[in-house]
Amino acid sequence: MPSSHFQFSVLGLQFAVLLAFAAPALSQSTFPSPTLISISPLGGKPGSSVELTLRGADLDGPQSILLNERVIPLKSLKPNIFSIALPADLKPALYDLRFVGHYGVSNPRVFEISALDSITSPGTNAKPDQALKVAVGSVIQGAFKSNSPQWFTFEAKKGQSIIASYDGHRFDTRTEISGAITNTSGKEIARMRHGVMPFVPPADGTYRLRLNDLMYRTGDDYAFRVTLDLMKLAPLSGSPYGPHPVPPISVKIGDVIRDQFPEQGQPRMFDLAFKAGDQFILEVHSQQLGHSTDPHLVIENLKPDGTLTPQAEVADAPAITPAPYLAFVNRDPSYAYVAKADGTFRISINDNSATMQPYELRILKETPKPASLIALNPILPGAKAKGAEIGSANIPRGGIAALEIIAPNRNALSEPIELKAVKLPAGVTCLGGFIGKGQSLGYIAFQASADAPAGASILSEIPQSHYASFAVADAARDNTLSRTTGSPALGVSTQLAPAFVQTEKTDILEVAADAKLDIALKVTRHADFTDALKLKALGLIDVAKAPEADIPAKAAAGKFTLDVKALKLAPGDYGFILQGPAKMKFRRGLEELSAAESAAKKAAEAQAAAKQQLATANADATPKKAELVKAATAALKSSDAAKATADKLVKDLAAKSAAKEATFIVYSNPIRIRVKEVAKK
Numbered sequence: 001m002p003s004s005h006f007q008f009s010v011l012g013l014q015f016a017v018l019l020a021f022a023a024p025a026l027s028q029s030t031f032p033s034p035t036l037i038s039i040s041p042l043g044g045k046p047g048s049s050v051e052l053t054l055r056g057a058d059l060d061g062p063q064s065i066l067l068n069e070r071v072i073p074l075k076s077l078k079p080n081i082f083s084i085a086l087p088a089d090l091k092p093a094l095y096d097l098r099f100v101g102h103y104g105v106s107n108p109r110v111f112e113i114s115a116l117d118s119i120t121s122p123g124t125n126a127k128p129d130q131a132l133k134v135a136v137g138s139v140i141q142g143a144f145k146s147n148s149p150q151w152f153t154f155e156a157k158k159g160q161s162i163i164a165s166y167d168g169h170r171f172d173t174r175t176e177i178s179g180a181i182t183n184t185s186g187k188e189i190a191r192m193r194h195g196v197m198p199f200v201p202p203a204d205g206t207y208r209l210r211l212n213d214l215m216y217r218t219g220d221d222y223a224f225r226v227t228l229d230l231m232k233l234a235p236l237s238g239s240p241y242g243p244h245p246v247p248p249i250s251v252k253i254g255d256v257i258r259d260q261f262p263e264q265g266q267p268r269m270f271d272l273a274f275k276a277g278d279q280f281i282l283e284v285h286s287q288q289l290g291h292s293t294d295p296h297l298v299i300e301n302l303k304p305d306g307t308l309t310p311q312a313e314v315a316d317a318p319a320i321t322p323a324p325y326l327a328f329v330n331r332d333p334s335y336a337y338v339a340k341a342d343g344t345f346r347i348s349i350n351d352n353s354a355t356m357q358p359y360e361l362r363i364l365k366e367t368p369k370p371a372s373l374i375a376l377n378p379i380l381p382g383a384k385a386k387g388a389e390i391g392s393a394n395i396p397r398g399g400i401a402a403l404e405i406i407a408p409n410r411n412a413l414s415e416p417i418e419l420k421a422v423k424l425p426a427g428v429t430c431l432g433g434f435i436g437k438g439q440s441l442g443y444i445a446f447q448a449s450a451d452a453p454a455g456a457s458i459l460s461e462i463p464q465s466h467y468a469s470f471a472v473a474d475a476a477r478d479n480t481l482s483r484t485t486g487s488p489a490l491g492v493s494t495q496l497a498p499a500f501v502q503t504e505k506t507d508i509l510e511v512a513a514d515a516k517l518d519i520a521l522k523v524t525r526h527a528d529f530t531d532a533l534k535l536k537a538l539g540l541i542d543v544a545k546a547p548e549a550d551i552p553a554k555a556a557a558g559k560f561t562l563d564v565k566a567l568k569l570a571p572g573d574y575g576f577i578l579q580g581p582a583k584m585k586f587r588r589g590l591e592e593l594s595a596a597e598s599a600a601k602k603a604a605e606a607q608a609a610a611k612q613q614l615a616t617a618n619a620d621a622t623p624k625k626a627e628l629v630k631a632a633t634a635a636l637k638s639s640d641a642a643k644a645t646a647d648k649l650v651k652d653l654a655a656k657s658a659a660k661e662a663t664f665i666v667y668s669n670p671i672r673i674r675v676k677e678v679a680k681k
Contacts, residue, residue, distance in 0.1 A: 030380070030662040032058045032495055032588065033392035034099050034106035037470070041120060041141045042171050042225040043112030047088035054080050054099055055220050060589055061102030061454065066489060067095045067111065069458040086113070094170065096485055098456070102591060104394030104491025105456035107377065107467055110172045110483075112225060114139055125151050128186070131208055136162055136228055140211075143223040144175070149212035154228065156201040161231035164197040164209065166224055172469050172483065175222045176214040181207055198231060221470070248346060253280045257361040261286075261293070265354035270347040271302060272363065279338040281367065283409055284349055286359035287331040288484075294352040295359060297333040302344040311345065315352070317408065320440045322542050324406055326376050326388060326468055326482060336411035367414045371435075374464040375444075375488040376404040380663055381536065381581050388468040388480040393490050395428060398450040398526050399497025400667040402443045402577055403488060404538075405433065405462065410440045416573060419444040421461045425492045427452025433670045434575030443539055443577040445670050447500070448492050456491040463487060494591070498529035498584040501551075501558075501668035508573070508672045514565045517673065521558040521578075523551055529584045530554045533666060539576035541567055549578055562673070569675045578668035585659040593653040600646035607643045610636040 036056040044050040052065075052074075062074045065084060075083040092115050096108035117135075121142030125132045131151035134140055140152060156162060168175040179192035181199050184206055190199040201207065213222050248269040251257060262268055274280065286293040296315055300308040314333035349361060377391030378401065395401040405419055419433030419442055433444035444462075465488035469481040504520040511517040523533070533551040536543060537560070547567070551558035560578065614636050617628035 031392070031396075031664040032060075032103040032493065032586065032662065033394050034058045034101055034103055034491075035390055035392075036097075036099055036106045036109050038173070038220045038223060039097060039109045039111065040143060040220070040223060041118065042110065042173070042223055043114055043139065043141065044086050044118060045115065046086055046090040046092075046113060048086050048118075050084050050086060051077065052082050052084050054082070056099075056106065058103050059099055059101055059106075061494075061591060063100045063454065066098040066100060066105065066456060066458065067113075068486060069460065071100075096489075098489050100454070100456045100491065102454050102494045104392070104454065104493040105489045107390045108465075108485065108489070110170060112139075112171070114227070116227065116229065121150050121152070123150065127151060128208055128210075134209070134228060136160070136230060138229075139225055139227050140209075141223070141225040143220060144213045144216075144218050147212075147216040147218055149210050152209040152211070153206055154209065156199075156205070156207055158201050158203050160201055162199045162201070162228070163231040164192065164199065164226055164228050165195060166192075166226040167195045168224070171223070171225055172481075173221060173223045174217070174470070174481070175224050177211060177224055177226070178214045179209065179211045179226070181209055183207060251347075251361075251363060253278060253363050253365055255361075255363045257363075258358065259361070260356050260358045261295075261349075261351040263356060265350050265352065267298070267348040267350040270349075270361065272345045272347055274339045274343060274345070276339055276341045279336075279365075279413060281334060281336045281362075281364040281411060281413065282347065283334040283362040283364065284332050284359060285362065286351070286357060287329075288408070289358065289360070291355070291357040291359075292353065293355055293357050293359065294331045295333060296350050296352050297335065298348040299335060300346045300348075302346045308346055320406060320408075322441055322539065322546075324376055324404055324441060325379055325543075326391075326466060327480075328374070328376075328406055328408075328466060330408050332409070334409050334411060336413045338413075367410075371407050371414075371417050372409065372464070373417075373419075373462045374406040374408065374466050374484065375459070375462045376406065376466050377488070378402060378404060378579070378665060380665060381579060388470075388472050388482070390468050390471050393488060394493045395446055395448040395452075395490070396493045396495045396497035396664065397427075397448055397452050398500070398524075399664075400431070400445055400447045400500040400669065401490075401665070402433070402445040402579070402667050402670075403459075403462075403490075405435065405442045405444055406466070407435050407440050407442070410438060412438050414438050417442065421446075421459045421490075423457050423460055425452070425455040425457045425490060428457075428490070428492060431669050433577075434573070434672055436573045436575060439574075441539060442575050443670060445577060445667060446490060447669075448497075450496075452492045454492055454494050456489050458487050458489050460487050495586055496526050497666075498527070498582040498664050499523055499525045499533065499666050501533070501535065501549075501578055501666065503669060503671055506669065508674050510674045510676060511562070511564050512678055513569065513571055513675050514678045517562040517564060519560045519562065519671065521549065521551065521560055521668070523556050523558060525556070527584065529582060531582060531584075533558075533580055533582060535560075535578035535580035535666065535668065537562070537576050538579050540569065540574060548580075564675055571675050571677050573672065573674050575670055575672050577670050580666050582664050582666045583661055584664060585661050587657045587659050589653055589657045593650070593657050596646065596649045596653050600643070600650045603639070603643040603646040607636070607639040610639040 038055045040053040090113045097111035099106040126148035131153040181190040248271045251270045284295040299311040317330035377393045379389040379391045417435040427449040431445040435442035532553040535549045536546045549560035614632035617632040
């Protein structure tokens with residue numbers, strides 16, 4: 001199904017180094033994993049055939065693309081250029097497009113399915129007299145490969161309500177578009193603001209549309225997809241309360257209020273009566289719904305005489321501790337309460353950004369089930385430093401991999417969460433995971449068999465995922481664009497894992513709050529990996545201060561000591577995982593090399609047969625000798641050329657597949673501990 005979770009955030013606010021975007025960095029992760037930096041085009045029409053260009057790294061052995069959960073075969077046209085047939089039953093929406101190949105599944109890029117016809121701009125329409133003819137009711141797509149504007153013409157009728165619209169962040173591009181509509185004399189009639197340009201033609205005729213990047217930046221990252229269509233008018237809000245300030249509205253536990261923020265940052269007010277023993281959760285959802293808002297929640301006690309006393313004031317959701325590797329901003333406030341006496345709360349909500357965007361006030365009796373979970377792709381340990389990484393969600397054969405899971409909107413009343421997934425790629429087993437009561441971060445792990453085939457699946461049990469759209473070296477200098485979207489994908493790589501780690505016991509391990517816990521580890525090594533391992537415990541405290549397990553070189557066993565008292569872990573259940581780097585040589589393209597060697601062997605056999613055919617022809621004593629020699633000579637010439645081509649391919653692929661050192665991520669299985677109260681003496 002189409003995703004309804006598309007949301008972007010800008011985590012950096014510095015613009016001094018915009019030119020750095022002209023050469024985007026790939027992920028620091030050196031183990032082979034498909035990475036998509038850009039796709040072209042950015043969309044298509046159901047039932048159409050699309051020539052799709054993919055730009056990125058490790059796009060070896062193309063198998064298919066995933067369009068959300070739909071698997072679409074790839075027909076190779078040229079290196080990294082494919083033909084795909086879009087199913088006719090695809091619903092118009094934004095989709096996650098992922099590449100699947102030898103090394104698993106890539107990060108997603110946004111691909112739009114639209115019922116409108118798509119028109120691709122050649123980029124040569126750089127002057128008004130070179131304008132490309134388009135039509136109202138179509139989508140214009142392309143990329144700014146030069147710093148010249150791109151021009152288009154279209155026919156329009158007087159009085160039509162037309163709108164040209166584009167939101168670059170929705171499409172995983174860095175383009176900030178500027179545009180204008182002029183008449184054929186060059187007079188400007190409309191200008192695009194914030195990606196939207198409404199236009200009412202003053203007369204029947206031909207009009208020109210000019211598009212360019214706001215900063216005239218160029219390259220594959222600066223693609224666009226502009227919809228030029230008739231405006232579909234709709235009311236701004238379905239609120240029963242109207243856009244103007246109103247008296248407080250009475251609400252009750254269990255209600256969900258859908259409204260829009262009042263004008264100029266004014267508050268909307270509600271009165272909530274409750275009884276002793278009631279417990280409830282107040283949640284405001286707006287930024288999480290994809291709106292550029294910053295909700296503010298104020299709770300006061302309303303006395304019978306009408307006076308108000310402060311109860312709580314919440315601006316943003318509490319920061320997640322320990323923090324996820326990719327900054328996750330949640331500006332939507334929440335508040336949990338257990339009533340010790342009868343009372344009434346006066347609830348006030350406003351938007352600090354003074355928008356009139358929609359919001360929801362949810363008055364919940366308990367934490368929603370199933371929990372709202374968001375997956376993040378893992379990155380190499382230490383790669384976080386100052387930048388942002390795209391990450392990888394692929395398991396090497398014979399290894400373990402894990403996804404970091406965020407549970408937003410958690411509070412002291414939130415119950416523990418068992419992390420599970422069942423719709424997995426072939427040869428993969430889910431090892432589970434755990435998020436403790438009131439906690440917001442956990443890990444779900446998966447293990448691939450040694451012969452698991454390359455492939456990928458969407459983990460529909462996890463409803464959302466969060467990605468960095470572009471890798472940047474320094475988030476303090478470069479804008480870090482991130483996106484929250486639908487369910488994550490998990491892939492299998494044909495590359496063999498260096499090692500994986502398991503605890504000797506898989507049940508819950510108990511320890512007192514003032515004690516230490518020794519956990520025995522088993523190490524399974526593959527290929528020629530013999531190095532020592534240093535693994536950090538993720539999920540207990542900040543990763544920079546996390547305890548480590550040191551496993552000696554060549555060792556098949558080790559021990560991890562957890563000092564619970566030093567970590568100041570409160571009594572309760574916790575889940576964590578061990579993770580660390582491992583360097584190992586790998587060879588790229590072995591499947592292609594094997595196939596080329598097989599073809600070269602057949603070419604050599606064909607050449608030998610052609611030589612024998614020529615020798616037989618030369619020895620012939622019949623009148624047909626000349627004819628036989630001519631045919632055999634042509635066959636030998638053809639077989640010589642075929643063998644030379646096959647030998648060159650083997651030589652080229654052998655050079656490409658030369659062993660190179662790469663850094664992989666080694667994981668343990670998920671570990672559960674139960675911290676108990678200190679025994680009284």
